[in-house]
Amino acid sequence: MxxxxRLQLYQISVIFSMLFALIGxxxxxxxxxxxxxxxxxxxACFEILKELAALEQLIYISHYDKDMSTASPRKGWIRVGLITDFSYLANQDVQLSSSALHQTWSEHWESVPDDNQSVLLIVDDIDQVRVSIKKLLTSLN
Structure with missing residues (x-):
């Protein structure tokens, strides 16, 4: 007896040990x-933030310094494309705000050197992407 x-106790302890190992x-x-x-x-968020800063710098150089050799629109298109691509690694809010930035850029890139309103619209969208990123980063656990 x-x-x-003892055998039953051993079997029960083996079962519980396996169960705890599996759960762990x-x-x-x-x-x-x-x-x-x-x-x-x-x-992805840090890369987007770096690209946003570079795009903003490009816009300011184009608008305020009128230096089109440094602030070529092709460079802006590349930055906006990278921001959009990286946004797919983030969440829906970052994707939406990046898409809005891409849309605004595509509508106003030609007028950036001369039109203050175009600069403000694009910079507002850049800020929206930043807000979305900050919200996402604070929500990660």
Missing amino acids: KMRQ FSYNTWRLEVSEHNSNVRL
Whole structure:
């Protein structure tokens, strides 16, 4: 009888040990995937912020300095394209604000050197993307 109780106790402890190991492994796997996703989102957001700053600088050079060799519109198109591409690694809000920036840029890029209103519209959209990114970054866990 005593041997049978020991065997049952051993079997129960083995079952619980396997259960706890499986739960621990599952949690660890889930946590690693969440951490990897958050890391990718952060990296994309930082790259977008760098491109936004470069685009804003390009706009100011074009508008205020009238230096079209440094502030070529082709460079602006590349920056806007990168911002849009990186936004797909972020969330829906960043994607929407990046798309709005792309739309505004496509409508006003030609008038940036001479039209203050065009500059304000594009810079407002740049600021909207920044706000979306900051909101996303603070929500990551």
